[in-house]
Amino acid sequence: MRLTFLGSTSDGGSCPTLYATDRDTYVVQGDLVTDLEALAGLRDVLDGEGFVEIPKELLRFAPRD
Template sequence: MKVTMLATTCDKKDCPTIYKTDRGTILVQGETPTDHGLSIPAHETLVEIPIELIREAFGDQLGG
């Protein structure tokens, strides 16, 4: 899989980051929240990232 960084919150490798892949998918690096109260299947996970990171990565493409 080829991965290209779209946006990050810092210059280190341990910060929230958004990547695009050559598979037509997005990878998200962020904190794993534990206080969400949701039922998540064992083969899935949640990550939490700042909304500003989404805006930086996708800009006006998200609208509103």
């Protein structure tokens, strides 16, 4: 998978950050969701899937197709 940096709302080079892939998907870098109540609300979670929390403003870097 090849990643292309799209943007970040962080000043120090840490998360959150948004990347586009060469597979027509996005990868987000953000805080890992560990809240058990929040995790209990997720549906159809497959092995190997993870969840990160990002601010809404990060999506301004996503291309509008």
